[in-house]
Amino acid sequence: MNLVSKLVVRLLPIVPKGIVGFVAKRYVAGSKLDDAVRAIREINSQGASATLDILGESVTDTAKALDFTAQYIGLFDRIAEDHLDSTVSIKPTMLGLKIDPALCRQNIERIVRSAKGHGSSVCIDMEDSSTTGFTLSAYKDLLGTHGHVTAVLQACLRRTLDDISALPTEGACIRLCKGIYLEPRAIAWRDYQTVRRNYVAALDKLMRRGAFVGIATHDEYLVHEALALIDRHHLTRDRYEFQMLLGVDPELRRIIISLGHPLRVYVPFGSEWYAYSTRRLRENPAVATHVMKAFFGLR
Numbered sequence: 001m002n003l004v005s006k007l008v009v010r011l012l013p014i015v016p017k018g019i020v021g022f023v024a025k026r027y028v029a030g031s032k033l034d035d036a037v038r039a040i041r042e043i044n045s046q047g048a049s050a051t052l053d054i055l056g057e058s059v060t061d062t063a064k065a066l067d068f069t070a071q072y073i074g075l076f077d078r079i080a081e082d083h084l085d086s087t088v089s090i091k092p093t094m095l096g097l098k099i100d101p102a103l104c105r106q107n108i109e110r111i112v113r114s115a116k117g118h119g120s121s122v123c124i125d126m127e128d129s130s131t132t133g134f135t136l137s138a139y140k141d142l143l144g145t146h147g148h149v150t151a152v153l154q155a156c157l158r159r160t161l162d163d164i165s166a167l168p169t170e171g172a173c174i175r176l177c178k179g180i181y182l183e184p185r186a187i188a189w190r191d192y193q194t195v196r197r198n199y200v201a202a203l204d205k206l207m208r209r210g211a212f213v214g215i216a217t218h219d220e221y222l223v224h225e226a227l228a229l230i231d232r233h234h235l236t237r238d239r240y241e242f243q244m245l246l247g248v249d250p251e252l253r254r255i256i257i258s259l260g261h262p263l264r265v266y267v268p269f270g271s272e273w274y275a276y277s278t279r280r281l282r283e284n285p286a287v288a289t290h291v292m293k294a295f296f297g298l299r
């Protein structure tokens with residue numbers, strides 16, 4: 001990131017929410033479930049599946065964590081009623097991890113049971129490194145008991161190749177991403193190329209171990225490497241899928257689908273869109289610059 005980009009990103013917190021919302025709305029389906037359902041219908045009609053994410057994180061109130069759990073359980077009925085091709089994605093800190101890990105574990109299990117009852121599936125998003133141990137342990141337990149669950153590994157973390165070695169050899173389902181949280185250098189690779197190389201090494205290892213892999217990236221270089229690995233390992237379409245975020249590089253999305261590969265789009269919605277949107281904008285200072293222009297333009 002160059003100096004100007006760094007400055008833009010640092011100034012984001014002083015930009016009024018309305019302006020951030022205007023520029024960031026491409027990353028969020030809307031504030032209501034109906035908005036997300038509309039977005040998923042469109043995605044499904046383009047030949048892709050979806051995963052539905054209710055926005056929210058770092059919940060410190062038990063009633064709120066239980067309410068989010070109930071909302072998630074309700075999503076499976078709506079997915080079935082509307083015949084949507086969609087799973088769901090959850091965040092442990094939204095379901096009470098910061099309050100009590102046992103409560104969070106119970107809430108996740110209730111959602112996974114509901115997914116199983118509907119023949120659907122739950123992906124447990126990976127948050128910052130303080131949650132990695134809990135998340136992987138809950139994932140392995142629930143995979144063994146119920147199935148219908150996916151975990152996320154982050155190529156930026158130095159531990160990821162070891163975490164792959166510790167996965168069950170049967171039925172592992174993993175989304176692999178670079179990792180969006182800023183982690184201390186002692187535990188995370190910082191250099192862009194090194195993270196890419198670790199991503200390819202992790203993807204290769206997951207494929208060799210027979211895991212189902214969600215290749216979550218918009219990085220054309222990694223898409224290229226993933227296609228080569230799919231070919232080298234003779235993977236059939238039921239062993240992998242590409243995954244992309246709503247609003248990011250729809251052209252690459254169309255190219256991957258047109259090549260005949262399965263692709264899933266991550267569709268976030270809900271009233272708590274601000275933290276998610278600013279994370280996305282920090283990731284792409286070119287877009288953040290539009291926010292600043294709009295800000296100063298208005299002033």
Ligand code: FDA
Nearest residue numbers: 125126152177178179180216217218219243244245266284
């Ligand atoms: P990179 O950041 O290098 O982006 C490659 C190219 O994509 C850029 O050059 C740009 O063109 C485009 N691009 C990327 N981000 C953009 C943006 N915001 N706006 C516009 N263009 C953009 N992380 C995590 O820590 N835990 C998780 O659970 C998940 N889950 C998850 C699910 C899915 C489906 C995806 C695709 C990603 C995640 N991530 C995540 C986020 C992930 O870790 C990572 O931060 C982003 O995917 C960006 O990394 P890329 O691999 O796309 O490369």
